[in-house]
Amino acid sequence: MELSDYIRVLRKSWLIIVAAALVGVAAAAAYSLTRTPIYSSESQVFVSTQGAGTIGELQQGNTFSQARVTTYTNLATTPLVLQPVIDELGLDLTPAELANQVSASNAVNTTIISIAAKDADPALAAEIANAVSTSLTTTVEQIETPAGTDVSPVRLTSVTEAQPGLSPVSPNVPMNLVLGGLIGLALGIGIAVLREVLDTRVRTQRDVASVTDRPLIGAIPFDPRAKDRALIVHDDPLSPRSEAFRALRTNLQFLDMDGGHSFVITSSLPSEGKSTTALNLALALADAGKNVALLDADLRKPKVAEYLGIEGGAGLTDVLIGRAKVEDVMQGWGDRSLYVLPSGRIPPNPSELLGSQHMQTLLADLERAFDIVICDAPPLLPVTDAAILAKQTSGAIVIVSTGRTTTHQLSSAIDALDTVGARVAGLVMTMTPTKGPDSYGYGYGYGYGYVQEPLPRARGRKARRAEAEAAAEAARLATAAPRVQPAQLRARPEAPFAQASAEPTSVE
Incomplete structure (x- = not known):
């Protein structure tokens, strides 16, 4: 890192x-x-030697005192010194226990010994420190008194009496x-x-690059109202999210797919935004003047017809089993050059239908008739439908949900496509945060000339009625759009990706 x-x-x-x-x-x-608050009190004793008053003798005495003061310091916490203290103060302690409450120290190059005692009772702490000083003085004089004499050459004199502490030290x-x-x-x-x-979840471009070297061709910002505005390019074309889909459209047009222009939109797992990405990408391409065919190839949980508000009872399944012709079930949507082929009824064998020769023929005919073909396919890891379908198209666009898809899941999805020999056209990150450390950076370019609308508050009856009427009118216009006619389907507009074939092949 x-x-x-x-x-x-x-x-x-x-x-x-x-x-x-x-x-x-x-x-x-x-x-x-x-x-429990602990108080500390400290007393000090001065170590000196008795002798003549000549300078030489005083020097020798001082050197002797400094040499012995360390020994006296260590002597202060021995039973020989502490037992008399226990007896004098009537403490219910052993010498070893009292030694834990008493400490003695000596400053360098001095003959002063500092004796500190700690106790929960500040007065008792002072009494212990003074008693230890007295006991140490007596003990040293006894030890240092030569045999046959009554006077010790070493004298310990109390220079500081311990006083009860005013504030606890612990x-x-x-x-x-x-x-x-x-x-x-x-x-x-x-x-x-x-x-x-x-954390193995994919959050940044670097996480994607650590899994695959396929290009990242788009990043769609998170929208808290995405469920209410699934067709954001249609509902709010000036929003940052709509601009992100237009950026994805631009990047897609510059991909080198060896002349092909059919793409499968898939993901590792469900609920990563593949269907909404397919829909809005198709809308963005249609807005750019492209003739777009959108296929709902998710024959297990189709969503395209529901999102677009069109009839989805007949569609791709009926075409593949020969029950209907493509020009009869393919529907135009809105005032754009967008034609939608719903999934139709859910079949018992989706993988076999999508991998059939009829599907290959249908894709080939649609590629000749339209500038670009977008297929919304199931996720890669639960089922094999998307991998089978991707093999028959120009490439797969893998959707990666930011903060949800793990690197292992993404790697497994890429491997599933590689196993069948399908080409990965690129990856698109969805639900990318617009703020915070993992933000993709929309605030610079996408905010130009756009004012973010605040989240709606409680609306009045008239506003709700107007919105309902507008939504009903939009749905009526969408569903009333004419179906694509055979002549329209066979018209071969010039595509920017590949030159149309000289002779079209009928879908029938």
Whole structure:
């Protein structure tokens, strides 16, 4: 991962990181509140030697004291010193337990020993520190007194009496809160990075490039109202999503497909936006003046007729089994040069029909009669229909749902097409976010001259009635469009992708 990837991860998972930091602070606060406050008191003793007052003797005494002071410091926490303290104060502790509450230290190049004692009772902590100082003084004088004499050459003098502490030294609430926040922050960042590493869903162009070297020819932005505006190119032609379909149309026209101009729109799994992509791409091509044939080749769960509001009882299935002629069931839609062949009845053998010789003949005839042929096919992983159909067309356009399709699923879909020898014309990412770290970057070009409409609020009765009348009129115009006539079907308009054949072949 590069630095930009880590920044993107932090932007994506900032809520997790902040929540982890807050949890760390809360845990530290809870820990601090449940701890018993501990107070500390400190006393100090000065170590000196007794001798003559000459400079040489004083120097020797000072050197001796410094050499021995470390030993006296360690002696302060031994049972020899602590047992008299326990007896004097009547503590219900063992010397080992009291040693955990007492510490002794000595500053470098000094002969001062600092003795600190800790306890939940500040007064008792001061008494323990003073008692240890007294006991250490007595013990050192006893140890250092030479045999046959009553005077020790070493003297320990108390220079600071311990006083009860005014504030506890433990728990250190501010420090605990800071440490808790830092630990929570580190855990949050770790969770975010781990989540990103383990996340195999396709989110960016880089994720697509890591799976296949096929070109990414389009990216369709996410639209929260997509279910209400499936035909966005028709319903709202100035929206960023409509502009994305027009960009896909432009990229599709520049693909080198060896003269072919029939495409299968498919995906790895259902609900990735393949049907709406096929519909809006066909509309965008028709708006550009192309004669477009749109086939609903999803013979399992057809959606084209439902989206377009046309009759879908007869269609592709009837043509393939010889029950109807293509010019009788192919319907024009709206005022565009768009002709739709619905799926017809759902057959028991979709794969066999789509892979039949009749399907090949139909596609060949439609390619000669139209500038471009778009086939909406089932997803690749659940069934083999799309792979079989893609083999007979110029190429497959694979739809990838951003944040839903995994790299494994995309790889398996590409492999399914490669296995049958079908060509992958390109990939289209759908539902790409328009904001946030994974946004595709629509805000620069697609916002030019376009004002985003706010989500509709509660509308009045007149507004709802007007919308209903407009929708009814649009549906009437769409369904009332004349069916394509045989002469129209056989007319061979000049196609930008390939020159029409000299002699057309009848579909019959």
